[in-house]
Amino acid sequence: MTDLAALYRVEFGRALATVARLVGDIGLAEDAVQEAFADALRSWPERGTPRNPGAWITTVARNRALDRLRRESAREGKESDAVLLAPPVEEPEMTPVADDQLRMIFTCCHPALAPESRVALTLRLVCGLRTAEIARAFLQPEHTVANRLTRAKAKIRQANIPLRVPPAHLLPERTPAVLACIYLVFAEGYFATDGPEAVRDELCDEAIRLGRLLVALLPDEPEAAALLALMLLDDSRRAQRRTPSGELVPLEEQDRSAWNRAAIREGLQYLVSAAERGRGPYLAQARIAGAHAVAPSWEATDWAAVVDAYDELATWSRSPAVLVNRALAVGFRDGFAAGLAALDEVADHPRLAGSNQVTATRADLLRRAGRTAEAEIAYRAAVAGAANEQARAFLQRRLDEVITGR
Known part of the structure; x- marks a missing residue:
């Protein structure tokens, strides 16, 4: 039987980003993904886990969202939406579009949203972190974060903020917030604030994937390269941070010969590239990670x-x-x-x-x-x-x- 809690951590953000792109409504997509996981909790113990659990969640969530649109089709203007979105009867299970989550991050980092809301919204909608986890990451009361999330989602709906990567001339104003969001995704994976595991591999992997997408999108932005360098250099040690039974291993006790040398080489290349083009907070952090990566011993x-x-x-x-x-x-x-x-x-x-x-x-x-x-x-x-x-x-x-x- 699939561990639904683990699946939720991996697939929630992916499914939400894909469904939101299709229906154009973050709130509707979030509700639909929650309902899909509830369906899985009820049906999988009896029927068995589907071949592709993540695609099953996304497909069911999409269908739930479409059902909601159909029920509202009596309202003016909704009929055409429901018809346009209705899938063919024989449509196979869906898989997320590659950059759906990057699109969602840029939406969460829209300048119309309060700065303190952007990262919280990203951690919720892109990474699937629960409100309590976000509150611990921010060192803030849970009710404060819950209210912030509610206001941010309402703002997206009321201001009709588009679910898209912005045009080139708007990228610079959005980039610092996007960098912060991606790094906090990685940080939550590398130093999990809650739960049974010290490291959440799926968040580390997702942050690095998003970092690569951002570098491809912004090849002339030194801090994008510096952030990717930082994540790669830190991530080179990920496998050595835990024993086979999951216990934490401090940096000074890790087997440096088992660090991921390919990740270190790539990270140092991005570090040099970033340093040649500018300075910034991610470059400073990458320098720290680089000092540890090249040291032959503690x-x-x-x-x-x-x-x-x-x-x-x-x-x-x-x-x-x-x-x-x-x-x-x-x-x-x-x-x-x-x-x-x-x-x-x-x-x-x-x-x-x-x-x-x-x-x-x-x-x-x-x-x-x-x-x-x-x-x-x-x-x-x-x-x-x-x-x-x-x-x-x-x-x-x-x-x-x-x-x-x-």
């Missing part, structure tokens, strides 16, 4: 280059998460006491109030500094605050090591 990591790249990144973004990661890098460059001091400078930032990042980073720095009693307290708090099961298990292992080593 001990040989060029921490001065890493901190320098974080300093550059901080000129583009004052995200507190960036400053927390910088503090850890400072600890390896200048000593763990210096890292803790740098962490103290950002620890009380209001945007980190609902995050476990500061607590886990403090625990790590305290452990490395040999302050085991304080590290034990910090690790206990970090374990209690971890939402992801594998992250919690990793922190628990570190806590056990601290206790055993005392």
